[in-house]
Amino acid sequence: MAKETSRSRAHPPGGVTPDFEGVWEYVPAPESTSHVRIEPRYGLFIGGRFVPAKSGKTFDTIEPATEQKLAEVAEAGEADVDAAVRAAERAYEKVWRRMPGKERGKYVYRLARMLQEKAREFAVLETRNGGKPIKESRDLDVPLAAAHFFYYAGWADKLDYAFPGRKARPLGVAGQVIPWNFPLLMAAWKVAPALAAGNTCVLKPAETTPLTALHLAKLVEEADLPPGVVNVVTGAGATGAALVSHPKVRKVAFTGSTEVGKRIQRALAGTGKRLTLELGGKAANIVFADAPIDQAVEGIVNGIYFNQGHVCCAGSRLLVEESVHDLVVRKLAHRIRTLRLGDPLDKNTDVGAINSKAQLEKIRELVDSGVADGAVLTQAPCRLPVKGFWFPPSFFTNVAQSMRIASEEIFGPVLAIQTFRTPEEAVEKANNTMYGLSAGVWTDKGSKIFHVSRKLRAGVVWANTYNKFDPTSPFGGYKESGFGREGGLHGLQAYLEPV
Amino acid sequence: MGVLRSPAVDQVALEERAAALGKRSIKKDAKVAGIRLAISMCDLTTLEGKDSPGKVRQLCAKALRPDPEDPSVPSVAAVCVYSDLVAAAKGALAGSDVKVASVSTAFPSGRSPLPVKLADVRRAVGAGADEIDMVIDRGAFLAGAYRRVSDEIAATKEACTRRNGPPVRLKVILETGELETYDNVRRASDLAIAAGADFIKTSTGKVSPAATPAVTLCMLEAIRDHWLATGVKVGMKPAGGIRTSKQALHYLVIVKETLGADWLTPDLFRFGASALLNDLLMQLRKERTGRYRSDEEFTKD
DSSP states (O other), rough: OOOSOOTTTEEETOOOOOOOOOOOOOOBBBOOOOOOOOOOOOEETTTEEEEEEETOOEEEEEETTTTTTEEEEEOOOOOHHHHHHHHHHIIIIIIIITSSSSHHHHHEEEEEEEEHHHHHHHHHHHHHHHOOHHHHIIIIIIIHHHHHHHHHHTTOOOGGGTTOOOOOEEEEEEEOOOOOSHHHHHHHHHHHHHHHHOOEEEEEOOOOHHHHHHHHHHHHTTOOOOOEEEEEESSSSHHHHHHHTTTTEEEEESSOHHHHHHHHHHHTTTTTOOOEEEEOOOOOEEEOTOOOHHHHHHHHHHHHHHHOOOOOOOOOOOEGGGGGGHHHHHHHHHHHOOOBOOOBBTTTOOOOSSSOOHHHHHHHHHHHHHHHTTTEEOEEEEEESSSSSOOOOOOEOOOOOTHHHSSSSSSSSEEEEEEEEHHHHHHHHHHHHHHEEEHHHHHEHHHHHHHHHOOOOOOOEEEEEOOOOOTTSBBBOOOEEEEESHHHHHHHHTTEEOO | OOOOOOOOOOOOOOOOOOOHHHTOOOHHHHHHHHHHHHHHHHEEOOOTTTHHHHHHHHHHHHHHHHHHTTSSSSOOEEEEEEGGHHHHHHHHHTTOOOOOOOSSTTTOOOOOOOHHHHHHHHHHTTTOOOOEEEOOOOOHHHTTOOOHHHHHHHHHHTTTOOOSSOEEEEEEEEEHHHHOOOOHHHHHHHHHTTTTTTTEEEOSSSSSOOOHHHHHHHHHHHHHHHHHHHOOOOOOEEEESSSSSHHHHHHHHHHHHTTGGGSSSSSTTTTTEESSHHHHHHHHHHHHHSSOOOOOGGGGO
């Protein structure tokens, strides 16, 4: 094993440096987009039909990698939201709640299959509208979204057996507000359990990434779901606010920032509406000295640079045992040089575009604060495209727990690295945050995994891996990361009440 | 050699990383360049009981000019034969840069007394071999007799010295299919490198599984750690089971993204294969002409 002697935190990479560019270069391998038709204009999907906003207002949705306009999208006002909720309520009362679970399940299965059939179309749309690499939308977002529909479809006719000794019934209309980092996947997390449980829904996709939700609406139309069972209203914060506070909505599911989550909880206080919140995170990825170091480095990379770090459960704080700090930092510095940043549609791209200008500014502001606070910044030396929103894979060493970069969610490809000396110190630092969504533990010792993960206040703890998702596994947070679980039986329960 | 401490290897994450590198899209110019590079890295191999001088000479002709239709196709790196056929190969390759590698040390099992193994090595070296592919004593390794394994490698290395002429390079075959776990592979890699290996090699080709992307990545990580710590470059040779251009390009991607351009040379990376070369030639011709040709157009030897 490589021996590391001097501790030179200020200059992590020392000695030999691999040349990852010479001799043999890959050529661009762009995914074809000719099979994906993007309409010039999208309406709201209400009561089984696409309709313009009553106000006639629209907004542009763009491709963050090029800043080019992709389409105009209707902006739903209060009246539109009201129409959508009423359509959902009608569908709930007249059709959906009465339909035998077996029949409901068929529709959900159909959506799952159709999503698989159109996987390439959805992957390209997700990548163009959101900026994420095609390899991620192709290999993770879309297949996992389909898997959620398949999984929950199976529950539709088994609700009577889901909770031993109790029967369960649906809640009614679900108002669902989702974020821009995994637009289709979050739509699936919300819509699939709601439908399987017998609820109807009104989905509000994020302002910057409405396209896959709208194409999901087209799928709902093609799948011949009864009108009003799924409705999609596009717009910004005001649209979401109108949806969650609509009196006919019986259940609210929100994934997004902690700030907005708190506002929603305040707005819902005393209304009797059911609420689940999946909010921010500042997860600790803990690497012990006995960890499989090379694999841990891969886990660190996956933890923070996956989806440009736009991941609520991102491993944004690396806690590394002091004795291997220099080695890990050196390997990480080398590894980020191999990350290929650029055209998200290129099959070899590892890091795509930042989702929006606003998000890029927020990342820059926090990174500047880290530099001003005295942390040492290392960035991949990649060339950034001129147009579009980009930020290179970055990490900070010399990070103190009190710095903003160690406590605030950056939601970008920026890692804060700290050290610890003992397992107790690792746990203390990992839990010393307002958040509690996820964590990672890397060690070759099985007993240490259990010892440490039991003490971590986080909804998900990954051991010797990171960012692994499965529809059967519940996902959700502690503290300011929210409450309620999505996925698995827990996720189904959130859309049912016992009778 | 002091106390050897090898880092742990996580099987799931290692295999995941190796598989992820297989998803790189290598098309057009990158594909052609990669295939040409792979051809230049081939150790064209024949290791059969029925090998004869005539067969070896035919193989050497193919090694020198893999595609007679296209003189721009590079020669392979080496021809790999048993020690009694080194002289035949050497004669057929005289005046060229193509090296002669000889398997030895009671290949493939390694089940002979050390003096017999060393006699095998000296015979090949004496006949002019440029490279020696030795096997480790897997029985000793699995029994925990690491010192013995290490001493044998060191003794073989010593037997590789030639008074006059360039040094004979030593490739150490771990036979990873018999070591089974990646922790063992990593430990054996570290041990072989510390004992003086110029190359570490996965397999004899006589045991299944032979080379895999994950086991190769595991060994490249050992090479990388040694390089980072000492600045010394050790070569890598996956052998056995690599039959297609697509597989070969996957390996090159793993090398490129683990160790970088320094290792993308026949001096530090080889493919031990016999069937691979014809697929590389066929794909190269397809890229040039846009059509696949009958495999009968490519000579079997």
